[in-house]
Amino acid sequence: MLIKSNIPNMIKLLNPDDGDRLKDYIEKAFERYKYFIGYPVAQDFDYSELYPLFKLPLNNVGDPFIESTYDLNSRSIEFEVLHFFAKLFKAPENNWWGYITNGGSEGNLYGLYVARELYPAGIVYYSEATHYSIQKNIHLLNLRSIIIRSDENGEIDYNDLRQIMQMHREQPVIMLANIGTTMTEAKDDISKIKAIFRELAIKNHYIHCDAALAGTYSALLNLQPGFDFQYGADSIAISGHKFIGSPIPCGLVLVKKNYKDRIGEVIPYIGTLDTTISGSRNDHSPVFMWYAIKKWGLKGMRLRALDCLELAVFTVDKFKTAGINAWRNPSAITVVFPEPSLVLRQKWQIATENGFSHIICMPGVSKALISQFIEELKEENT
């Protein structure tokens, strides 16, 4: 009801036809939002107190650590958000840098870019369960790469990784570790990966963690396996519109500052340092993320993460009671089950791969909604 009341009765500034078209679109979006359990985006956000900022052409152009003459920006707020995550991910004090991105993909591109500057002849290793955007990023950066097998649960196959690395011991390693794969939320264990480096005496290595999905709540709850800078990450990318929640896709990337400085050396620019992938960067996402962090606080965010885990336990139970074979990885909020019919997949916006689908127990998804979906699925199966 609260949500419904936000839909405008009419669009005043457009001609009636265009206004109706827009109103229909907005109504349809709110309608489709009612059945939304298949994608990893929090639904419990409310940034309406920040809407006045949408009157302004704000822009955090360039490096967040360096002032700009473009003064309509939220750099100081962005810095606080970066600082919060640097602490959460145990980044080395005084040796970290980062910025708020347009999403996980940009953060992963940045991490791989830094890795390439460090090891131009490096080979990127990543599992077959890795998000498709990684392959695109590798291609964009003109890097060599090798795809490693993954286990049934989606985790990288360490034996396959060891064998392939063994064959290329002369080349630096750029390891792309998944902290929550897209389909099954599997986590590659970077401690095991580092053990392989030691075993093969590989000294030139770089680990980038694609923690878009599970990074924030895993770190908040200290879930195992650990993946932060103390565990050996050289850069970490997370998503802001997933666990934290944002209407605009956003994310955050953190790298060791001494690595990033190599990019600064390679590309010295006039005026400000152009150290980010995007030049102009929206000012609103940092303010959203800051607002969320402040509103919930560390304790509130942890409770929110625990709620998700509890919902995942509930969901697997509910599936099993209904006689449907569902499972989840340890400490995962993604519940995997055999793909339902196209009708249900479309109604509930459920992604599917190789015969499996998933529900993601994100903040704001309710037990009632999941129960309703499972009821519909049961009816379909009988």
Next chain:
Amino acid sequence: MLIKSNIPNMIKLLNPDDGDRLKDYIEKAFERYKYFIGYPVAQDFDYSELYPLFKLPLNNVGDPFIESTYDLNSRSIEFEVLHFFAKLFKAPENNWWGYITNGGSEGNLYGLYVARELYPAGIVYYSEATHYSIQKNIHLLNLRSIIIRSDENGEIDYNDLRQIMQMHREQPVIMLANIGTTMTEAKDDISKIKAIFRELAIKNHYIHCDAALAGTYSALLNLQPGFDFQYGADSIAISGHKFIGSPIPCGLVLVKKNYKDRIGEVIPYIGTLDTTISGSRNDHSPVFMWYAIKKWGLKGMRLRALDCLELAVFTVDKFKTAGINAWRNPSAITVVFPEPSLVLRQKWQIATENGFSHIICMPGVSKALISQFIEELKEENT
């Protein structure tokens, strides 16, 4: 006054300290917005009718021409915006593709990416007046490049270009043409560039137009030199937050579809085609751009562009009357003048390079504001 009233009296959802901090930030942003004549962003937008959409996690993930199971999206609206610009830029019918980006940089990166896929051994030529992000994009893509001299007004030096190309006739040419340089809004004439191709019998060439600044209004008013697909562009990137206006930086890139399809071949993905640089893409920017196009219509947008040109004429006159040596390129809305003091540059957020500054006569900038600035400058000079 209207603007002032949008500032919240208090932030209810945060604790008082954080709430005050945020309120201060919002107030400061509105205050700084009063003195904003140095950056190319329209200030006359009002998207408040669309704010309800900020309650939803909308996402135009992936290729705008292909449906997604993520149904909370504005693909059909995005397509209409793309279609509007394809027509404006005279893209070949049934042979164009594009998407709405996070800004000019991403569009330029995409254009150069497509060019590289076509000509992996190509050399990128661009003038020294080119936006710094181009150099970063070239580096990211691992492309070879040569910087060409520019004339005093910022336009590429065609003689220098001819001489350098002559020396590398065996390599494909990837030409980066500026349709409005950052500092002086100079336009490289792609007809002259094509004449050089003919003269040197260069058959393998690709022209990407960085039309971030001047593309939209130049096309709306049919300004010379022309730069659209009929003139020889292979791809064009524009900015959405500049002439059109948007609180969130955005842009649009158009390419010839047969070129883009080469990328589809190289990277075939599961599920949907991952043909854009960003994976997740915000749904709001397309709706903003659509809303602006519908609100103003073609005629309204042309009038708005003419207002900008008139304001530029007014500004140069005003400077001259004050005894300050200002100038602008033909049909440009950027007015260049000797750099003022740091105090004035900071107050008015004015970018400076090599001793010169500029005012950009964007929609929403008033004669009164420019007059006030020139008054302050005059006082400083006396």
